[in-house]
Amino acid sequence: MGIKEKWEGISNSRDFAFVVFLLPGLVLFITLVIYPVFRSFAYSLYAWEGLQRVGFIGLENFRTLFNGVSPISRRFWNAAGHNAYALAFVVVLQTLIGFFIALGLFQELPGTKFFRALVFLPVTLSIVVVGFLFNLLLHPSWGAINHLIGFFSGSDFSFPWLGDPATAFTTILIINIWRWAGFPALIFLAGLNNIPAAVLDACELDGVKGLARIRFIYLPLIVPQLLTVLILTITGNLRMFDIVYSLTGPTGGPNYSTDVLGTLFYRTAFGGITGLADKGLGAAIGIVIVLLSAVISLVITRSLHNKRVSLEG
């Protein structure tokens, strides 16, 4: 067999077509995702002075980050704690709220179309708008929320929701849920709409209602959607940055009470106005965020995979 025939054999095979079609995407993915991740990892193994690499120090940056004693390590564990709190709080509440909104919309009551658009509206707002809006709403002297509370309690009410370390972070998380709840709602709704009419009819006939229907019919059939929602919510929370930045600033104030890994990474890698940058430590934080996202996504995918239900066969 000559080279020409061999080439024809390869170029006609299905695998060849796969490779050709994958190539453009693969090239972009490698240059824009894989390469930067490895580059960051390489950065995290060096000591830096300003913008210059000054020496290979192995895993020293990670040790400094984890040791619990150095100032950056205290910031790291403080921020990681906030991310963990956000994960528990947002993942549970946002997913539940999203699911119940989807159930509501699934009932096909009058006005469903309008509410479907309304629920999704906050997702389409730019983060800058959200930040500005809530800074106004929550403002201690002229914010509508304080006025509303004052109106109902019958006395002047002024509380710095974003300025008090006790309430600032939870306030941010509630705003975050407000902003994103429409997203899981629409995905769940799509899942519910995919349930074959025959299944729903059978439910009617057999009299499966209320909680039982949710537990034994809806939930098992939207596991793929649940998986998507969980992974997106969890990785989104690990990467949380813009909402904190726009509401309480890059230092995660007051007194680090809203600091998350994202803002800590930003300040450490780039310095901010009154701080100084340490690229090595910054890169190390970035790598930790990537690893955490990857591991948690993997665990969830694995644990939910066998909960999938197939109606075929």
Next chain:
Amino acid sequence: MKRVTIIFALLVVPFVLFAGGQGEGSGEQSRETPEEEITLDVWSWRGEDVEEYKRIFDVFEEANPGITVDFRTIKNTEYNTVLATALEGDQGPDVMQLRAYGGLQRYIDFLMPLDDVVPELENFPNSSIASASGRKDGKIYGVPFANQALGIYYNKRIFEENGVAPPSTWSEFIDLLDTLKSNGVTPLANGGQAAWMLEIMFGTIAPNFYGGNDFYEAVVAGETTFTDERFINALERMYNLRDYMPNGFMGMDFATMQANFFTEQAAMYIGGSFEAAFFQQQNPDLDIGVFPAPRPEGTNTNYIGVWADGSYGVNRSTPHEEAALKLIQFMASKEFGDMFTNMLAQISPIPGVEADPSKVPVLSKFISFLDEYETTPYIMLVGFRWDQPTGSVVLQNALQGMMQGDMSPQEVAETVHTELASWYEPFQN
């Protein structure tokens, strides 16, 4: 077929755009011959000053035909990041605004030393030169453009209505605050959400209590630390001001606290000379004055916290070295300093520059403070911003904890000391 064309177009377009971008860059360089036009890229974080800078550079362009200045501003909070990325990628400007003291150090490898090429620098005050010098080699990398001073602004109308006058001692100050408060006036406009403004507030009132330059020199030398009683005493004075700040002040950002003052919702504002022009622009009818932070009883020195804001430096690898140096020499001249002070209402460090009191009266008052009272370095910026966490970052966040009521002055002092001791060698023994 149509689909293939579209996919092909999607893939190719970014590369074409990218190539186009590069072409433009190389085109600019090839155009560079002496008799042709040179465009100098100048970067700054002062978006609010664009008009004035353009007028100042017009004067330069007129005197130097063939050179055009392209003045570009980048948002203050993004500036360091954008500049660092550009310099690293060889895309930096020819001339650039630079942060002072510790904030300058990371850029030094990309800057041209100016000691020998800008003779005017010899006459600049030492405090300004220190802000633009390399910590390791002592060379000067920038022409300082502004000094800042701290003080307490007051609303003359509100003071008159309440029959009070600017205080000179701390107990007079507290009496004044009490009078205003009992008359239903919010005494202080300051808030706590912008952490850096808490550092400004501290930098204004604290030096009188920790003892200004004596303490500064001792703590920089490591002869004492931030857990010194004098420093804790100063923190306590600031802590006591919480009662005179607006309701919910911890939720007030920089814009709100400024608005509290220029819309006459509060009688006083603890701040810096950098805000003088802004207040007058926002409310031209506002009749304001400024007084130095009150001194403790039984002393007769009022300290004024001061620092240099930053400088303008030249890119070491600029293709237009000659033109860039001409511009930077112009920026060190009295001609520039006069325009800078009077048009931008900032305190120029260039020797011999005088402010026109009719333009921004409060600013000339600040300038007169520098002669009348004792000046002292704005402690964390001048002395403790060489490594991270910087003194400013540590103090600002701890002050937020204190003003919220979560930390005591003692705890703030201990936090500042421990965090700085992680890198400041004189504290490590």
